[in-house]
Amino acid sequence: MRTKEEPPRDPLLRVDDLVVEYATGNGIVHAVSGATFEVNRGETLGIVGESGSGKSTLLRAMLRLTPHSGGSVRHGDTVLTDLDEKRMRPLRPSLQMIMQDPIASLNPRRRVRDIVAEGLHMWPDRVVTSVEKQVAEGLEAVGMDIGTVGDRRPGSFSGGQCQRIAIARALALRPDVLFCDEPVSALDVSVQARVLNLIQDAKEALGLTVLFVSHDLGVVKSVSDRVMVMYLGRICEIAPVEDIYAAPAHPYTNLLLSSAPGSRRPAVPDLTGETPSPLDPPSGCRFRTRCPLAQDRCADEIPPLRALPGGRGVACHFPLDHETEAGATA
Amino acid sequence: MTDDTTDLLVVRGLRTTLRTSRGPVTVVDGADLRVPRGSTVGVVGESGSGKSMFARSLMNLLPADADVTADEITFDGRELDPRRPPHRHFWGTEISMVFQDPMTALNPVRTVGAQICDPLRVHRRMNRRDARARAAELLAHVGIPAPDSRLDQYPHELSGGMRQRAMIAVAIACEPQLLIADEPTTGLDVTVQRQILALLRRLKDEHGMAMVLISHDIALLADEVDEVNVMYAGEVVENTGVAQIRDETVRHRYTAALLRAHPDVDAPARTRLESIPGGPPDPLAMPAGCRFAPRCEHARAVCATETPRPARDPRTGAAYACHFPAESAEELV
Numbered sequence: 001m002r003t004k005e006e007p008p009r010d011p012l013l014r015v016d017d018l019v020v021e022y023a024t025g026n027g028i029v030h031a032v033s034g035a036t037f038e039v040n041r042g043e044t045l046g047i048v049g050e051s052g053s054g055k056s057t058l059l060r061a062m063l064r065l066t067p068h069s070g071g072s073v074r075h076g077d078t079v080l081t082d083l084d085e086k087r088m089r090p091l092r093p094s095l096q097m098i099m100q101d102p103i104a105s106l107n108p109r110r111r112v113r114d115i116v117a118e119g120l121h122m123w124p125d126r127v128v129t130s131v132e133k134q135v136a137e138g139l140e141a142v143g144m145d146i147g148t149v150g151d152r153r154p155g156s157f158s159g160g161q162c163q164r165i166a167i168a169r170a171l172a173l174r175p176d177v178l179f180c181d182e183p184v185s186a187l188d189v190s191v192q193a194r195v196l197n198l199i200q201d202a203k204e205a206l207g208l209t210v211l212f213v214s215h216d217l218g219v220v221k222s223v224s225d226r227v228m229v230m231y232l233g234r235i236c237e238i239a240p241v242e243d244i245y246a247a248p249a250h251p252y253t254n255l256l257l258s259s260a261p262g263s264r265r266p267a268v269p270d271l272t273g274e275t276p277s278p279l280d281p282p283s284g285c286r287f288r289t290r291c292p293l294a295q296d297r298c299a300d301e302i303p304p305l306r307a308l309p310g311g312r313g314v315a316c317h318f319p320l321d322h323e324t325e326a327g328a329t330a
Numbered sequence: 331m332t333d334d335t336t337d338l339l340v341v342r343g344l345r346t347t348l349r350t351s352r353g354p355v356t357v358v359d360g361a362d363l364r365v366p367r368g369s370t371v372g373v374v375g376e377s378g379s380g381k382s383m384f385a386r387s388l389m390n391l392l393p394a395d396a397d398v399t400a401d402e403i404t405f406d407g408r409e410l411d412p413r414r415p416p417h418r419h420f421w422g423t424e425i426s427m428v429f430q431d432p433m434t435a436l437n438p439v440r441t442v443g444a445q446i447c448d449p450l451r452v453h454r455r456m457n458r459r460d461a462r463a464r465a466a467e468l469l470a471h472v473g474i475p476a477p478d479s480r481l482d483q484y485p486h487e488l489s490g491g492m493r494q495r496a497m498i499a500v501a502i503a504c505e506p507q508l509l510i511a512d513e514p515t516t517g518l519d520v521t522v523q524r525q526i527l528a529l530l531r532r533l534k535d536e537h538g539m540a541m542v543l544i545s546h547d548i549a550l551l552a553d554e555v556d557e558v559n560v561m562y563a564g565e566v567v568e569n570t571g572v573a574q575i576r577d578e579t580v581r582h583r584y585t586a587a588l589l590r591a592h593p594d595v596d597a598p599a600r601t602r603l604e605s606i607p608g609g610p611p612d613p614l615a616m617p618a619g620c621r622f623a624p625r626c627e628h629a630r631a632v633c634a635t636e637t638p639r640p641a642r643d644p645r646t647g648a649a650y651a652c653h654f655p656a657e658s659a660e661e662l663v
Contacts, residue, residue, distance in 0.1 A: 050519035051490075158609045188376035189546065190625075193591040193605035200602070215520065218549070218593030222601050241599040259524040260595040262549030273525050274489060 006311055011038035012209050013062070013177065018071035018081075020054070020061045027279045031057040033233040034071070036305060037313075039177075044203060044210040046224030046241070048217060048256070052275055053230040055213045059179050062211075063095055064088050075177075093123045096170035098199075100182040102163035106154040112139075112165055113150035119173045126173050138172035139165075141205070142198050160191030164198060171202055177209045178202075184219060196223055217260045221245055226311075229253045232286040233278060235305055239312035249314040249322040252287045268292070285317065293318050338508055338540045339365040339388075339425075343401035344412070346380075346387045354397075355613045357383040359564040363542070365508065370534060370541040372551035372572075374588075375561035378610050381544050384561070385510050387412065389427050406507060419453045423504040430513035432493035436485040442469075442496045443481030449503045468499040473529055491522035498529065505537055512544045527554055548592055552576050560585045563611050563621040570648035581641075581648055581655040583629075584622045620653065628654050 020032040032054040039045050049055045060066040062073050064080060073080045075095070080088065099105040106115055116135045120127050127134065136146040142164035154162055163183060170178060180199065184192035200223060203210050214220050220227055221241060228238040229250065237250040248254040251268075258265040269292045276282055282289050288298040297317050305315040312322070346358040358380045365371045375381040387398045390413070403410040405424065415421060426449075429435035436445055446465035450456045456464065462481065469477035472495040485493055494514060501509060511530060515523035531554070534541050545551050551558050552575045560568040560582065568582035578589050590604040608625045611617055617624055623633035630653070638651040 050521065160609065188610075189548075189588060189591050190376060190606035191609065193593075193603035194607075196593075196603060197605060216593065217520070218595040218597070221595060221597070221599050222593045222603055224599070245595075245599060255521055257595070259520045261520075261523075261547055261553055263595050267524075270521060270525070273522070274491065275519070 006309075008040070009038070010041045012041040012076065013039040013211075014072075014074040015039075015058075015062060016072045016074075018058070018061060018073060019069045020057050020066060021069045024279070029278050030233050030281050031278060032061060032068075033281075035235055036071075037228060037235060037238055039209060039211060040226075041209055042203075042207055043225040044200075044212055044223055046220035046227040047211060047213045047230060048215065048220050048227060049230035050215060050256075050275065052232060052278055054233040054278075055230050056181050058230070059097075059181050059211060059213055063092075063097060063179060065097075090123070090125075093119055093126045093173040094176045095179065096173060096175040096177070097179040097181065098163070098166055098170060098183045101186055102159050102166055103154065105166050106162055108154050111151050111153055112144075112157075113146060115154070115165060116169045116172050119169060123173065128174065134172045134174070135168075138168035138170075141171050141202055142168045143194075144168065158191070160187050160195060163187060163195050167195070167198060167202070171206070174206070175208065177211065180210060180212045182214055183212075185214065185216065192219070199223065217257060218262070229256065232275060232281050234286055235313075235315060236287065237312070237314045237316075238305070239314075240310065243310060243312060243322070247320070247322040249308065249312060249319040250287075250316045251291045251293055251318075251320060254320060255290070285315075336366050337364055337404070338367045338406060339363065339542075340402060340404040341388070341400060342403075343399075344384065344387060344403070345399050346383055346392065347397040348383075348393070349395045352614055357564055357613060358387060359616075361561070361564070361566045362569070363559060363566070364569075365540050365542060366556075368534075368538055368540055369557075370531075370543055370555045372555035372558040373542060373544045373561060374546065374548050374551050374558055376546060376588075376610060378563075378613070379561040380564040381561045382512055385427065385512050385542065385544055389421055389425065389510065390415070391427075419504075422449050422506070423453045424506055425508045425510065426501040426504070426506040428494075428498055428501045428509065428511040428514045430516050432490070432497040433485060435497055436493065436500075438485055441482050441484055442488065446481075446496070446499050446503055449500060453504045464503070465499070468503055469496065472496070472499045472502075472533075473525070474499075490518050491525060494518065494522075494526050495529065498526075498533070502533055502537070502539075506539065508540045508542065509534070510542045510544070513546065514543075515550070516546070523550075530554075548575065548588060549594065560588070563616060564613065565621060565651070567622065567652070568648065568650040570643075570650070571646060574646055574648055579646070579656075581643055581650040582622075582652045583626050583654070583656060584652075585650075586656045587626075620651075630654065 015035055015037050018035040022029040047055045061068045116138050117131050120131045139146050184195050224241045227241050227244045229236045231252045236252045255268045258268045271290045284300050285298040285303050288294040303315045303317045305313045307313050341363040344361045347354050347356045361384055373381045386392050398412040400412050443465050447461040450461040450464055466477045474480050474495050515526050557571050558575050559566045562584050568585045574580050580586050587606045606625050619635045620633045620638050623629040633653050638653045640651045642649050
C-alpha cells in the first residue's frame with residue numbers, strides 16, 4: 001500500500017469548534033456542534049447533508065448572519081467571530097452569498113441594472129473601474145447583456161435567469177469567497193447545469209474560493225474539490241471528492257451515497273430510518289441510532305474528527321475500510 | 331399493436347385544456363400512455379412539461395372548466411369517458427394517487443386515522459370500528475411503528491417520511507389496481523426517499539398493483555421503472571425502455587440532452603455538465619414544428635416548420651418523435 005500524497009494546504013477560512021445553538025420553547029436546538037475545518041484558497045468545498053444536518057446554519061454562522069454560541073471563524077488574519085456588525089460590514093462585499101430561492105432573493109420592483117449595482121453603491125471602495133462597467137461585467141460573466149436585460153425587472157425572468165442575476169450581483173463586488181446555499185435546488189435539470197457551469201467559470205476566472213452547500217450528491221460531486229458530510233449538527237467526514245465517493249470512511253457517508261438515485265453502491269441497512277431531533281441529539285456519536293456498526297463506545301464517547309492519510313478526516317470510532325478501495329481507484 | 335389482455339391502462343391522444351386569465355392553455359397535447367399489468371411506468375419531465383396535469387387528467391382532479399379529451403382511454407378492458415367514471419367508486423378503488431406534498435394533500439385539521447378511514451367508509455361501506463382496525467393494519471403495513479397511537483395524531487405531528495407513508499396508506503386502502511405516484515419523494519431527504527421507494531416497490535409486488543411513477547429525476551426513474559415516458563411542453567416525446575435510459579441510447583434529442591445535463595452520482599468527479607440553452611416554451615405560444623427545436627443543437631429548418639411524426643426504433647421498440655434522432659451511443663457521449 002503506497003502512502004497517499006497529502007493535498008496542498010493554503011487555508012483562507014479556518015473554522016474552529018464552531019457551535020450554534022438556539023433556545024426555543026421546547027429546549028435548545030443543537031444546530032451546529034463543534035465544527036472544525038479549513039477552506040483552502042481557490043478550492044470548492046462541497047457541504048452535503050440532509051435536512052437538519054446544520055449545513056445551511058453553518059454557512060450563515062460563518063457569515064455572521066446567525067449568532068454563534070462558541071468557537072471561531074477566521075478569514076485570513078481576521079477573526080470574523082470577534083467582530084461586531086459595524087466592523088463586519090466592510091468585509092461583507094468580499095464574502096458573498098448565493099441563496100436557494102432565486103426569485104425571493106431579488107427585489108421585484110427594481111431593474112436588473114440597479115439590483116446588480118446595489119452592492120457597489122453601498123461599498124464604493126469596491127468600485128475599481130466604474131459602477132456601470134462592473135455591472136456589465138458581472139452580467140456578462142453570467143451570459144447576460146446589460147443592454148438587453150438592464151431595464152427589465154425580475155418578474156420577467158425565469159428561475160434560472162434570476163439565479164444568474166443573483167450571481168452577477170455577487171460577482172460585481174469582486175468577492176474572494178462565494179457562499180452558495182443550495183443554489184440550484186429550485187431549478188430544473190436543464191437549467192441547473194448552466195448555473196453550475198457559471199459558478200465554476202467565475203471561480204476559475206476570478207480565483208474565487210467557493211463553499212457549496214447542497215443535498216444533491218450528484219451536483220456536489222460535479223463541482224467540488226473536497227466534500228464535507230454533516231449529520232445532525234456534526235461533521236462526519238471531510239475528504240477529496242474522488243476519495244469520499246470511491247470509498248466513504250464514515251458509515252453515514254456510506255448510507256448517504258448508497259441512497260442516492262442512480263448509485264451503484266450496495267444498499268446499506270438503516271436501523272431506525274429517522275433522523276433524531278436536534279433538540280435532544282443522541283449521546284456520543286449522533287449517527288449511532290441508525291448505524292449498523294454501532295457499539296457501546298459509540299454511545300459513551302463523542303468520536304473526534306481524526307485526520308487520516310490523504311487529507312481525509314473522519315469522526316467515527318469504527319471507520320469503514322476506505323484505504324483499499326481508494327488506493328485501488330487512485 | 332397493443333394487446334388488451336396485458337395492458338391495464340391504455341391512453342391515446344389525451345388532450346387537456348385549462349381556462350386561464352390569459353386564455354385557454356393546452357397543458358397536455360396528444361399524450362399517449364400504456365401501462366402493462368403489474369409494471370411500473372415512469373413519466374419524466376421538467377416543470378411545466380405537463381406531467382402532473384397528465385396524472386390529474388386521469389384522476390379527474392382538474393377544475394370543472396378544464397376540458398379533457400382523448401382518442402382512447404381503456405382501463406382494465408373497459409372504455410372510459412375521461413369525464414365520467416364507470417361507477418362512482420372508480421377513483422380511489424381502481425386508480426388512486428399519491429401526491430408530492432403530504433402536508434398539503436392531507437387535511438391538517440383531521441387525524442391521520444380519520445383520513446385513512448374515509449376511503450374505507452365511503453368505498454367499502456365499513457363501519458367505524460372495522461375501518462379503524464383496518465386503518466391501523468394499513469399503517470403497520472406501510473411501516474409506521476406503533477400504528478394504534480399514530481391514528482389519533484395530526485399530519486403535522488409526523489415527520490415528512492411518516493406523512494408520506496400515511497398518504498400511501500390512504501391511497502392503497504381500497505387496494506387499487508393502479509397507483510399514480512406524482513413526485514412521491516420530492517422534498518424528502520435522500521435516505522428517506524430510498525425507504526419510500528422501497529415501500530412502493532414492496533406494495534406493488536405484494537398487491538400485484540401497477541404503478542405510474544412521475545418524477546423530474548431521470549436517475550430515480552432509471553432505478554425504479556420498466557419503461558420511461560419523456561414529456562416536454564405537454565407532449566410525450568419519447569417512450570423507451572429503462573435499459574436505453576441507463577446506457578444512454580435514447581433517440582429523442584431532448585431525452586439525450588436531459589441525460590447529459592443530469593449530474594450523475596456515479597460519473598467522474600468535477601465533470602462539466604452540458605446545459606440545455608434557453609428555457610421551456612410559453613404554453614400560450616408553442617413553437618411550430620418540434621417544440622424542442624428552439625433549444626436543440628441538432629435542429630434544422632424542417633424542425634421549425636413540421637411536427638415530427640412518431641417513429642419506432644426497430645431494435646429496441648422505443649417510440650419517439652424527432653426529425654433527426656440520435657443514432658448511436660457514441661454520438662451521445
